[in-house]
Amino acid sequence: MKIVYALMLSLALITSVHAQDDDYVIAVKECIVSNGTMAYYDTVLEAMVEDIKTEFSSHTIPDNVWESVAREKEFAKNGLAIMLSQAYKTYFTLEDIEQMNGLYTSKAGRNMLQKKTLSKEEVKTLDAFYNSAVGQKIQATQSDMSASLRRLAKIWINNTSNKMVTLLSEQGYSL
Template identity: 40%
Template sequence: MKKLLSLILLFTVTLAVNAQVDDYSEDVKKCITSNGTMSYYEDVMEQMYEMLQVQFKEENVPDTVWAQVKEGKSDAMDKLAQMIVSAYRGHFTHQDVKNMNALYASQAGKNMFKKDGLTESDKAALSKFYSSETGRKITGSQDSMNESMSKISETWSSNVYRGAIAFLSKKGYNL
């Protein structure tokens, strides 16, 4: 009986922990979408595709093959998001991420990404946020997060580029 109760308790705890991990990941993904991180990397991928087309110009790669290369974008973006979740996990609690999402959903949070878009009210709201515990964590971890994001960016972009080159090579197109 004790073994059965222990097994049920372990199963329940495992389910609860997995749900929290999934919620954390989803909230970070929402955060990095709201703050423009994912949009930035989508642009990086588009620039990489353009660069590849220039590099492979002499190979006369048909548009259908380029379309196949670009089919990997969604998977690459998902892998990037998971890598960023890992970086956030080392710096921020789930509550911190929820606080960030609340900021980005606010008018001040939306305006902070617009050039010359901040009103005095927005500036006051942002000042209040950045003086909060979460805001202090963000500013205090900037160097560490920048280092983590730099490593993630380098690793991710290298993997995506090598994957595209390998795909093209398998199709018979070489640099």
Template identity: 30%
Template sequence: MRDIVFALTLFLTSTACMSQRSYHQDAIRYFELNGTEQQYDTAIEQMFALLKEQYNSQNVPDKVWEELKGDKTAALANIKSLLVSAYRSNFSQEDIKQLIVFYESETGQQMVKDRTQLTDAQKTKLSDFFNSKVGQKVQNQSDSLRSMVAEVSELWSRDLYTETIQKLKSKGYQTP
């Protein structure tokens, strides 16, 4: 009996972990498709441009900047994980899967590239999407989600900036 309870507990735990991992993976894919990942990549590049300008008088070698930028992959993974939590409280895994299907479509890809260049047929598909259950949910949750994402983004960017400055200090460079 004890073995059965243990096996059942192990099965349920592993199933729950796989489900969470799967949600996480789906959300990460969604962030790649909808431009979120690119947005944060650009924010990191802008932060480094700002820091280079601030530390211009310190003559920080390019090698140091490249070393610091080497942490960009981890920083992107961190923000995406934080965003997964925000999305989890607003969207089910099935919702995320439907968002992925939309953003993998020609219409979704064009919307990310340049919304102003949507064809009439794509505009119709976009309208159909926003009239769907998930599209309605996106619109209805937008204020709540935007607020959560803004808070997460602010904390993440502040921490990344502070961490990068600390690394510069540890290398002997001081803020001007």
């Protein structure tokens, strides 16, 4: 009976940890959508597809094959969120990310990110946030976090590009 209880407890803990990880990735994905990171990588993906089209320009590749390559972009964006969540997890708790999301989706946060002129009230909101524990943590880890994100982004770009080229190769097209 003790073994059954131990197994059930282990399963509950594993399920709980996995659910927390899912919540964390979802929160990070919301964060990188809100703060403009995902929009930046959308342009990176578009440029990547155009570069691959140029590399394969000697082939007559039908539109439906290019559409399958383009569909890979959605998988790639989810993979990006998962990868970047590992960098965030080094420095920030789920609660920290949720506070960031609250800021980035507020009027003050959106205006800050869009580099719009801020009202006095918005400046107060931003000052209060960046003077909070989470704001201080963001400022203290900014350099290390940026380096981690750049490193992970390079890996993600290489993996995504290789996946797209592999999709073309599987269809019989090669460089």
